[in-house]
Amino acid sequence: MEFLDLPPMLSASGRVRLPGSKSISNRTLLLAALAEGATEIRDLLASDDVERMLDALRALGVVWTREGDSDNYCVRGVGGPFPVKVADLFLGNAGTAFRPLTAALALSGGEYRLSGVPRMHERPIGDLIDSLRQIGADVRYMGNDGFPPLHIFPADIRPGGVVRVRGDVSSQFLTALLMALPLSGVETTIEVVGELISKPYIAITLDLMAQFGVDVRRENWERFTVPGGVRYRSPGVVFVEGDASSASYFIAAGAIGGGPVRVEGVGRNSIQGDVRFAEAIAALGARIDMGDNWIEARGPESGRLKAFDLDLNHIPDAAMTLAVAALFADGPCRLRNIASWRVKETDRIAAMAIELRKVGATIEEGADYLCVTPPDKLVPAAIDTYDDHRMAMCFSLVSLGGCRMRINEPKCVNKTFPTYFERFAEIARPVPVVAIDGPSASGKGTVAARVAEALGYHYLDSGSLYRLVALAAMRAGIALDDERALATLAAALPAHFEAERVFLEGEDVSDAIRTEEASVGASKVAVMPAVRAALLDRQRDYRRAPGLVAEGRDMGSVVFPDAGTKVFLTAGVEARARRRYKQLMEKGMAANMESLLKDLQDRDARDAARAVAPLQKLPDAALLDTTELGVEQAVGFVLGRVRS
Numbered sequence: 202m203e204f205l206d207l208p209p210m211l212s213a214s215g216r217v218r219l220p221g222s223k224s225i226s227n228r229t230l231l232l233a234a235l236a237e238g239a240t241e242i243r244d245l246l247a248s249d250d251v252e253r254m255l256d257a258l259r260a261l262g263v264v265w266t267r268e269g270d271s272d273n274y275c276v277r278g279v280g281g282p283f284p285v286k287v288a289d290l291f292l293g294n295a296g297t298a299f300r301p302l303t304a305a306l307a308l309s310g311g312e313y314r315l316s317g318v319p320r321m322h323e324r325p326i327g328d329l330i331d332s333l334r335q336i337g338a339d340v341r342y343m344g345n346d347g348f349p350p351l352h353i354f355p356a357d358i359r360p361g362g363v364v365r366v367r368g369d370v371s372s373q374f375l376t377a378l379l380m381a382l383p384l385s386g387v388e389t390t391i392e393v394v395g396e397l398i399s400k401p402y403i404a405i406t407l408d409l410m411a412q413f414g415v416d417v418r419r420e421n422w423e424r425f426t427v428p429g430g431v432r433y434r435s436p437g438v439v440f441v442e443g444d445a446s447s448a449s450y451f452i453a454a455g456a457i458g459g460g461p462v463r464v465e466g467v468g469r470n471s472i473q474g475d476v477r478f479a480e481a482i483a484a485l486g487a488r489i490d491m492g493d494n495w496i497e498a499r500g501p502e503s504g505r506l507k508a509f510d511l512d513l514n515h516i517p518d519a520a521m522t523l524a525v526a527a528l529f530a531d532g533p534c535r536l537r538n539i540a541s542w543r544v545k546e547t548d549r550i551a552a553m554a555i556e557l558r559k560v561g562a563t564i565e566e567g568a569d570y571l572c573v574t575p576p577d578k579l580v581p582a583a584i585d586t587y588d589d590h591r592m593a594m595c596f597s598l599v600s601l602g603g604c605r606m607r608i609n610e611p612k613c614v615n616k617t618f619p620t621y622f623e624r625f626a627e628i629a630r631p632v633p634v635v636a637i638d639g640p641s642a643s644g645k646g647t648v649a650a651r652v653a654e655a656l657g658y659h660y661l662d663s664g665s666l667y668r669l670v671a672l673a674a675m676r677a678g679i680a681l682d683d684e685r686a687l688a689t690l691a692a693a694l695p696a697h698f699e700a701e702r703v704f705l706e707g708e709d710v711s712d713a714i715r716t717e718e719a720s721v722g723a724s725k726v727a728v729m730p731a732v733r734a735a736l737l738d739r740q741r742d743y744r745r746a747p748g749l750v751a752e753g754r755d756m757g758s759v760v761f762p763d764a765g766t767k768v769f770l771t772a773g774v775e776a777r778a779r780r781r782y783k784q785l786m787e788k789g790m791a792a793n794m795e796s797l798l799k800d801l802q803d804r805d806a807r808d809a810a811r812a813v814a815p816l817q818k819l820p821d822a823a824l825l826d827t828t829e830l831g832v833e834q835a836v837g838f839v840l841g842r843v844r845s
């Protein structure tokens with residue numbers, strides 16, 4: 202499985218230029234295709250769902266061109282129903298392509314097959330088909346009744362009068378009918394059955410249809426009359442706004458991570474309902490500023506978001522971002538009227554509940570609501586994404602709570618925002634790590650502890666963990682070549698640190714792990730991949746705000762490869778033997794120069810030669826040879842690197 206590890210983040214600030222709106226992109230493409238004349242589309246979203254629409258339009262005989270590698274396209278409209286009368290279309294999991302194309306094709310007088318990925322075949326479409334059948338369309342189910350794939354046949358369309366459509370499952374059914382009916386040329390009224398959900402998405406549809414010359418008469422959100430004798434006409438140029446749902450992640454990042462984070466491409470002039478996410482998060486205490494084409498978010502004055510109880514029916518997609526923002530609230534939060542989540546890319550209520558529990562939240566889940574009680578402390582977790590782009594993007598925000606996150610199958614963001622994680626990395630600042638690696642007795646521990654003190658950072662002596670495993674194994678009678686048993690021991694090592702003391706099962710073993718026997722043992726267990734793997738997350742958990750200084754052999758290469766400062770600290774082997782001898786003498790421990798020298802040489806060789814995480818100077822690490830240097834000089838060197 203592919204995954205992406207996000208480090209714990211300290212804060213978020215910066216600017217993000219948003220990708221184009223998916224809803225506007227796919228609606229505009231279809232309207233431009235059906236219109237008379239050519240339409241220049243600027244800033245079209247580059248994503249999987251839009252690709253599916255573009256591919257389908259080409260297969261249906263619509264000519265479009267792209268300006269070089271840009272996001273600007275030109276669509277030559279066909280001025281009515283599609284000219285290609287037989288086609289087999291694969292539409293992936295793109296609801297914004299599947300539903301509107303179904304309606305437009307049902308009125309195009311051809312024979313078409315429409316299919317998608319398995320999840321698309323679980324997403325209901327029966328209400329739309331029922332409405333289309335009311336005007337004579339011949340649409341048949343190829344699998345389960347009420348669901349794609351579909352087979353459309355030429356039919357005797359009888360438009361006019363009143364068509365009824367359910368509005369309480371997906372507003373896309375109404376959008377699909379609205380956009381297709383002008384093809385019939387006859388005035389038709391659509392009556393919505395049940396309470397219409399996601400009204401702002403219908404507002405986008407009506408706005409874009411008006412741009413293409415068709416003004417729909419709306420009576421409340423219950424009746425929509427599409428005029429007769431009208432045809433779509435290209436407005437010439439259409440500018441696609443930035444995606445307001447995608448903006449929600451960055452607005453939330455500013456609110457959780459301090460900010461300011463500014464998104465560019467949507468603002469108070471937006472036609473997208475999801476801009477109202479800004480209002481919702483402002484109600485939680487986030488400080489929001491807005492211009493015509495931008496929104497900026499900062500954390501609340503109080504430092505903590507407020508608990509909320511909100512009806513989120515009007516912003517179903519951006520509401521997912523609030524479910525994750527709830528982790529940072531000062532009490533239990535309730536997200537209401539979100540039943541449509543259950544028929545999206547995945548059952549989002551169920552998926553959210555499962556994944557929020559993984560990070561420590563207490564969840565109550567209902568048919569159309571979710572209650573999130575934030576945990577006292579976030580728990581690092583591997584988040585499953587259910588082939589749902591929004592799950593991946595939402596959970597990246599948990600890292601802003603100083604908690605490392607693994608996002609499984611992160612490429613699902615390609616559906617709407619292929620560069621999401623790159624943009625997120627530009628605004629999120631990881632908890633800084635200073636990684637100091639080097640051979641035994643080179644002075645890493647001494648230097649790292651002083652650097653940590655000077656910076657006010659946490660300190661990790663990773664070698665002590667291998668020493669603890671060796672000591673615990675020797676005490677438990679586990680052979681030092683029994684990799685499985687050693688890894689099991691390492692995974693549940695009953696050890697803890699207090700100031701500079703180390704405890705094993707409550708006993709102070711600070712000196713016991715420093716004996717030459719424990720040192721040799723540590724060097725042997727450290728060769729084993731399973732032992733190293735068992736200690737990996739434990740080491741990463743030391744990365745906490747405001748920062749970490751970590752020392753060992755593989756801090757910069759394996760444990761914290763993204764460390765901002767990497768130093769390889771070394772000294773000649775004789776100098777190191779002398780230092781170790783002096784150190785042991787000062788502690789009143791027995792030592793012999795010759796055997797110390799031999800031990801160091803052997804351990805150097807073992808550490809450097811092992812297959813997993815060998816001791817090595819990385820190209821991105823600064824080399825510091827301390828053979829002729831004092832401790833203060835070495836500390837000064839590292840601090841200089843951190844501050845440079």
Ligand SMILES: Nc1ncnc2c1ncn2[C@@H]1O[C@H](COP(=O)(O)OP(=O)(O)OP(=O)(O)O)[C@@H](O)[C@H]1O
Nearest residue numbers: 641642643644645646647780784827830831832835
């Ligand atoms: N320039 C120097 N830099 C760091 N330590 C020095 C230096 N000169 C002498 N020392 C001394 O060397 C001794 C060994 O240092 P330390 O225990 O920090 O090494 P280490 O690399 O952490 O060893 P190990 O990996 O075995 O734990 C300490 O007593 C330290 O004071």
Ligand SMILES: Nc1ccn([C@H]2C[C@H](O)[C@@H](COP(=O)(O)O)O2)c(=O)n1
Nearest residue numbers: 663664665667723724727753754755
């Ligand atoms: N990141 C690390 C840290 C230590 N080791 C090994 C190397 C040593 O033989 C042993 C004890 O380390 P020390 O206390 O001397 O730093 O543990 C390692 O492989 N990787």
